[in-house]
Each structure stands twice: as structure tokens, then as C-alpha cells.
Amino acid sequence: MTPINPTELTAQQEQIRLIRARRAPGSHNTHISLHGVTQSFSPNKNAPPLVALNNVNLEIHPGEFLCIVGPSGCGKSSLLNLIAGLAFPSSGEVQLNGERVTGPGTDRILIFQEHGLFPWLTVGQNVEFGLRMLGIGRKERRERADHYLRLVHLTSFRDSYIHQLSGGMRQRVAIARALATEPKILLLDEPFAALDAQTRDMLHDELERLWRETGCTIVFVTHNVRESVRLGDRVLLMSFRPGTIINEFAIPLQRPRHIEENRVAQLAREILDHLRADINKAMEVEFANTPRSK
Ligand SMILES: Nc1ncnc2c1ncn2[C@@H]1O[C@H](COP(=O)(O)OP(=O)(O)O)[C@@H](O)[C@H]1O
Ligand SMILES: [Mg+2]
Structure with missing residues (x-):
């Protein structure tokens, strides 16, 4: 490998400065x-x-x-x-x-490889679980769960149980469940390994x-x-x-x-x-x- 030369280093530093300046719309x-x-x-x-x-x-x-x-x-x-x-x-x-x-x-919310979904709850109930813990009422829970299930393309699996889903679908449920609580920071630990x-x-x-x-x-x-x-x-x-x-x-x-x-x-x-x-x-x-x- 060619070692990184000083010019590239400066470019790297510039890139890092740009990252620092970047703000997605609506970001926290x-x-x-x-x-x-x-x-x-x-x-x-x-x-x-x-x-x-x-x-x-x-x-x-x-x-x-x-x-x-x-x-x-x-x-x-x-x-x-x-x-x-x-x-x-x-x-x-x-x-x-x-x-x-x-x-x-x-x-902040942490998602693991093992995703920690509850097998005795449906997909929808899993996504609503964290919201229930936050004391959010039934109507809003349902709306948020629907919204985030739509985002991960799992609307039609709302009433399925976890064992009926593939590995990728389970990981999407875990992501929807995490996002539904609208965290500012998403921590992902080898989620797709x-x-x-x-x-x-x-x-x-x-x-x-x-x-x-x-x-x-x-x-x-x-x-x-x-x-x-x-x-x-x-x-x-x-x-x-x-x-x-x-x-x-x-x-x-x-x-x-x-x-x-x-x-x-x-x-x-x-x-x-x-x-x-x-x-x-x-x-x-x-x-x-x-x-x-x-
Ligand atoms: N609760 C714990 N008790 C004792 N040792 C631990 C604990 N958690 C992690 N370790 C040790 O700390 C080191 C780093 O672990 P970890 O953070 O899991 O690494 P990684 O996620 O990069 O594989 C490893 O040697 C692991 O055995
Ligand atoms: Mg690890």
C-alpha cells in the first residue's frame, strides 16, 4: 500500500471539518x-x-x-x-x-446482532413495546408503530410473530422498534453480521x-x-x-x-x-x- 502522503492528510482533515459542519435537515x-x-x-x-x-x-x-x-x-x-x-x-x-x-x-438506543425481540409478541406489539414503556398512549403508539413499520417495509407483517420472519426481517423490526422511540442517537453493535x-x-x-x-x-x-x-x-x-x-x-x-x-x-x-x-x-x-x- 502507498502510505498516505501529507496532501492526502490535509484532504482528510478538510473532509472531517466538512463532516463536523454537516447538519441533516431536522437533525438534533x-x-x-x-x-x-x-x-x-x-x-x-x-x-x-x-x-x-x-x-x-x-x-x-x-x-x-x-x-x-x-x-x-x-x-x-x-x-x-x-x-x-x-x-x-x-x-x-x-x-x-x-x-x-x-x-x-x-x-439513545442500542441494537445488537441478537436484536432482543420478544417472541411472544407480534411485530406490531414489539415495535410498540418501547413506546408503552415511555408511557405513550395507545392511539399514538399505534400510529408511530405503523409509520416505522412502513419505513422498513413491514406493514403487512404487523400481526405476524417473530418466528414467522426471516433474519433480515427480524433485524428490520428491531430497527423499527428502535426508531419508533425517536432516539437522537442510534447505537448499532454488529447488527448485520x-x-x-x-x-x-x-x-x-x-x-x-x-x-x-x-x-x-x-x-x-x-x-x-x-x-x-x-x-x-x-x-x-x-x-x-x-x-x-x-x-x-x-x-x-x-x-x-x-x-x-x-x-x-x-x-x-x-x-x-x-x-x-x-x-x-x-x-x-x-x-x-x-x-x-x-
Ligand atoms: N462484563 C465483562 N466482564 C469481563 N470482561 C469483559 C466484559 N465485557 C467485555 N470484557 C472483555 O473486554 C474485552 C473487550 O470486549 P468487547 O467490548 O466485547 O470487544 P468487541 O466487542 O470488540 O469484541 C474482551 O477481552 C472481553 O472479554
Ligand atoms: Mg462486540
């Missing part, structure tokens, strides 16, 4: 920031703590589509959980508009359209570099042991994009080369520290 102005965020876990009393995230500093701009890529175990889910307010840093701070995050809120390529491509298009229409901020975690280039305004690269952000790439490609396009593949390859170099370095360090058997 919630700014997410992480300051020196470290998170450690203690698997048991005798083991040394495992540092999942080390000194992460990050600014996420209102209305941005941010992708975070990194190998398994580098702390991506931990990072999303912190932004969601489902976990708290061991040190440092996660802030929304300068205020410390002290728990979950209706302004278990889907076949065609369904995933379709959901890329739908997610992008929903993002444009609602003006929400999306933080999308994936281990698939191509997927991050397909979707993101900006891609952050994480490395493991301990998890840190090692690089940042503005994605200058015009939308619409497709994951199979050459320009997407080319940029993904360049980013992957950075990631590989970093993983090799980490492996060398780990190998050097591992006592060898005779």
Missing part, C-alpha cells in the same frame, strides 16, 4: 464526547484486571454516521455500552453535550435512508472494514490489548455507495492494511512476552 444537536475513557474488568479476585479500553478520546458530531471497526475483543461493544449508559468507565468520562452520562436515556449478503446490502440502503430522513446520529460497530466504508462518514480503527483508537479515516466517497464497488473495496483495502500492520505489531509484542517452552 446532541454532541457525544469521550474523555480519557478507560474500562477495566476483573474476571476474578486473583487475576489481574483486563483493560478493555485504554484512554479513549472521541468526539461524535450531531447527525454523523460514524463507524467503528476493529478485531474481535478490541472493546467495540464496551465502547457502545458506555455511550448507551449501560456501563460506566473505570476512569474518564462519557458526555452528552458536556453533561456526564449517568445511565441510559430515551435519547449474521445476515446473508443480499439482505445485508438491502439493510445498508434502508439504514442510510432512515439516517437521512430522521437526521439521527449513528454509531455503527462492525468488524467488517468494507461495511464501514460503505456506510460511514468517518471510520475509526480500534486495536486490541488494550483497546484504543489507532486511526481515523474520513470517507470522501459520494453516496449512494455499494459494498461491491471498486472505490469502496480500494479504500477498505487501504484501511485494512493499517489494521493488519497494527495487529502484527500487537502479536509480535505478545509473542515476545510469552515464555517459550523448550
